[in-house]
Amino acid sequence: MFWNIYKKRILISLRDKDILIWAWLFPLMLATLFHFAFANLDASGTLKTIQLGVIDNAAYQQDLNFQNVLESVSGESEDSLFKLWSLKNQEEADDLLENGEIDGYVIYEDMPLLMISTNGLRQTIIKGFLDRYLQTKDSVLRLIEENPEAYLILPELLTPLNYTERILLSNSTQTKTVGYFYALLAMACLYGGFQGLTVISQMQANLSAVGARVTVSSAGRFRLVAYDLLGGLTTHFLQILTLVAYINFALGISFGSQLWFVLFTCLISSLLGISFGAMISATSKLKEQVKIAILIVISNICCFLAGLMIGDINYVVMQKAPVVAWLNPAARISDAFYCLYYYDNYERFFLNIGIIFSMAIAMLVITAFFVRRQEYESL
Amino acid sequence: MIKVDSLVKRYGDLLALDHFNLEIHKGEIFGLLGPNGSGKTTAINCMLSLLKYSKGEIHLFGEPMRCDNYSLKKRIGVVTQNVAVFNELTVVENIEYFCGLYVFNRARLKTLVDDAIAFSGLEDYRKFLPKKLSGGLLRRLNIACGIAHQPELIFLDEPTVAVDPQSRNHILEGIRKLNANGATVVYTSHYMEEVEQLCTRIMIMDKGKAVATGTKEELKAMIRTGEKLTAEVYSLSEPILNEIRNLNGLFHAVYENDLLTARHAAGGNHLALVLDILQRNNVAFRRVTSEPPTLNDVFLEITGKELKD
Numbered sequence: 064m065f066w067n068i069y070k071k072r073i074l075i076s077l078r079d080k081d082i083l084i085w086a087w088l089f090p091l092m093l094a095t096l097f098h099f100a101f102a103n104l105d106a107s108g109t110l111k112t113i114q115l116g117v118i119d120n121a122a123y124q125q126d127l128n129f130q131n132v133l134e135s136v137s138g139e140s141e142d143s144l145f146k147l148w149s150l151k152n153q154e155e156a157d158d159l160l161e162n163g164e165i166d167g168y169v170i171y172e173d174m175p176l177l178m179i180s181t182n183g184l185r186q187t188i189i190k191g192f193l194d195r196y197l198q199t200k201d202s203v204l205r206l207i208e209e210n211p212e213a214y215l216i217l218p219e220l221l222t223p224l225n226y227t228e229r230i231l232l233s234n235s236t237q238t239k240t241v242g243y244f245y246a247l248l249a250m251a252c253l254y255g256g257f258q259g260l261t262v263i264s265q266m267q268a269n270l271s272a273v274g275a276r277v278t279v280s281s282a283g284r285f286r287l288v289a290y291d292l293l294g295g296l297t298t299h300f301l302q303i304l305t306l307v308a309y310i311n312f313a314l315g316i317s318f319g320s321q322l323w324f325v326l327f328t329c330l331i332s333s334l335l336g337i338s339f340g341a342m343i344s345a346t347s348k349l350k351e352q353v354k355i356a357i358l359i360v361i362s363n364i365c366c367f368l369a370g371l372m373i374g375d376i377n378y379v380v381m382q383k384a385p386v387v388a389w390l391n392p393a394a395r396i397s398d399a400f401y402c403l404y405y406y407d408n409y410e411r412f413f414l415n416i417g418i419i420f421s422m423a424i425a426m427l428v429i430t431a432f433f434v435r436r437q438e439y440e441s442l
Numbered sequence: 443m444i445k446v447d448s449l450v451k452r453y454g455d456l457l458a459l460d461h462f463n464l465e466i467h468k469g470e471i472f473g474l475l476g477p478n479g480s481g482k483t484t485a486i487n488c489m490l491s492l493l494k495y496s497k498g499e500i501h502l503f504g505e506p507m508r509c510d511n512y513s514l515k516k517r518i519g520v521v522t523q524n525v526a527v528f529n530e531l532t533v534v535e536n537i538e539y540f541c542g543l544y545v546f547n548r549a550r551l552k553t554l555v556d557d558a559i560a561f562s563g564l565e566d567y568r569k570f571l572p573k574k575l576s577g578g579l580l581r582r583l584n585i586a587c588g589i590a591h592q593p594e595l596i597f598l599d600e601p602t603v604a605v606d607p608q609s610r611n612h613i614l615e616g617i618r619k620l621n622a623n624g625a626t627v628v629y630t631s632h633y634m635e636e637v638e639q640l641c642t643r644i645m646i647m648d649k650g651k652a653v654a655t656g657t658k659e660e661l662k663a664m665i666r667t668g669e670k671l672t673a674e675v676y677s678l679s680e681p682i683l684n685e686i687r688n689l690n691g692l693f694h695a696v697y698e699n700d701l702l703t704a705r706h707a708a709g710g711n712h713l714a715l716v717l718d719i720l721q722r723n724n725v726a727f728r729r730v731t732s733e734p735p736t737l738n739d740v741f742l743e744i745t746g747k748e749l750k751d
Binding site for chain 2: 064067074079265272277280281282287437440
């Protein structure tokens with residue numbers, strides 16, 4: 064009996080257009096849309112190397128300290144603060160500044176002077192750098208003047224003291240983009256509710272004619288529902304896996320290196336989605352279309368609060384209403400994926416999985432309570 | 443086979459079954475006949491333990507019927523009023539699914555599915571999805587899903603609603619075949635001709651009560667009408683109609699829309715007497731028929747209203 068019901072449920076799920084569209088094609092399309100929409104999201108917050116011109120005059124040549132300091136923070140790589148442009152005269156510098164090829168230039172006379180054409184973050188950084196240089200230079204000169212022996216311990220004095228230690232939580236790059244895709248995956252998992260909803264509707268005599276036929280059969284109630292839900296879970300899990308594969312391989316979104324844990328998260332989250340739909344279907348006699356509307360609305364609210372539409376909202380919810388954040392299934396699913404991507408320990412991941420699994424079990428228990436009925440007041 | 447004692451079922455204030463009693467014997471094709479809302483489907487759903495009831499007892503195969511009595515359910519087949527199949531499964535997959543709820547042996551399941559397909563004449567449609575089937579073929583599939591496991595007792599709830607005459611004949615023939623193979627059939631319909639053709643015993647229901655039970659001959663014998671006379675008559679005056687009404691043994695005569703209808707007891711020569719009156723009074727008439735009473739006449743005489751198809 065198991066194989067008969069299980070196999071048929073998989074066939075039904077794969078041929079049900081509503082399920083295919085909502086639980087599979089829609090998330091795939093949305094993922095593609097996200098890919099194009101968020102292509103430059105992470106790049107937009109990154110500070111690129113500042114293009115700084117220096118007029119190579121006699122005064123500049125004489126101040127070796129200033130030259131050394133500038134060169135220590137300059138280079139050709141993306142990590143360098145400045146890329147230095149050595150310029151012959153002020154005319155050339157003004158031309159480059161006007162064309163936007165450099166962000167500013169330094170002309171050295173008695174002291175370095177900054178010339179800029181606009182105000183902005185990059186210009187503020189150059190100014191901050193020069194001010195700091197001048198302050199430090201002034202302090203050192205005064206110290207040596209008052210106490211010439213201090214010259215001997217100058218390198219030690221100039222070495223910055225660190226009172227904090229930097230510990231890396233992750234070897235992964237911090238990125239905003241993955242959050243959107245993980246929230247999208249959470250939505251796809253919750254849309255497994257379509258499977259659960261359909262399965263239960265087709266098991267209940269008061270909800271469908273098929274349900275009446277199944278209920279009068281000699282098959283045990285709970286076994287029947289369990290086999291059927293398992294078939295639905297299998298299909299949905301496979302749909303989620305194709306979505307993960309598409310996001311990972313075709314769109315290039317990383318899930319970290321913990322493949323088995325990613326699969327495990329997909330499975331538990333699919334179970335939660337199926338259970339969610341089953342519970343909605345079992346607990347009311349509303350029309351199926353109304354139940355589908357309820358399922359979509361609740362899922363979308365959860366996904367919105369998990370950061371599907373506005374990336375930082377999940378952090379706001381976590382700060383302002385932590386209970387809502389912890390009980391939001393979409394937030395827990397996306398956070399579980401994020402933990403696998405970003406953190407190198409599993410503490411938070413397993414906490415998320417524990418919450419997701421507990422929710423799924425609670426929903427299944429509620430479903431079982433309503434589904435156990437085989438006799439009805441009316442059909 | 444089935445024994446129902448004093449069954450009472452309420453939907454809120456509405457009394458759907460009012461101390462309903464029923465006894466069906468092995469090998470019968472038992473017809474439940476009544477207008478829509480008379481309680482036929484409610485009675486069946488109670489017998490199947492789908493509906494809770496307020497009072498009464500139901501025994502099937504000598505055992506009390508309960509929703510968790512799976513050994514009893516195994517011996518029952520149900521063909522629901524609404525087509526109950528999966529739209530996403532083909533004909534063969536649907537039958538396999540429902541038969542598989544009763545039969546777990548794969549080889550036996552395959553044989554039964556093939557038998558059910560042959561029985562319902564769906565050999566050419568094995569891989570068709572339900573949406574590709576006509577109304578009649580869909581009904582046949584609905585029946586095949588209900589009887590594939592070869593049950594001893596089959597409930598058929600209005601199985602011929604909205605089907606073409608060819609499929610209707612196929613379905614009725616199939617039910618006779620099932621009965622000939624040993625199945626007891628409980629058949630509900632509001633098509634009285636079907637019930638009359640098919641059923642060995644009939645119960646007429648109205649307002650949740652059994653108003654009469656018996657063979658069709660027994661039911662017809664319960665009423666006064668022995669013959670029903672109709673004639674197309676042009677311009678029949680009230681005095682002539684009264685003369686007809688005064689004929690001995692004739693208890694009902696009406697004239698409406700150029701049609702004279704009269705009912706009279708069995709025996710006597712009422713047809714000749716009526717025609718004699720019309721001829722004597724120079725009343726033109728044509729298309730005269732005289733026929734035995736139908737189940738509709740039985741229903742009409744017992745309840746005072748028509749049993750409409």
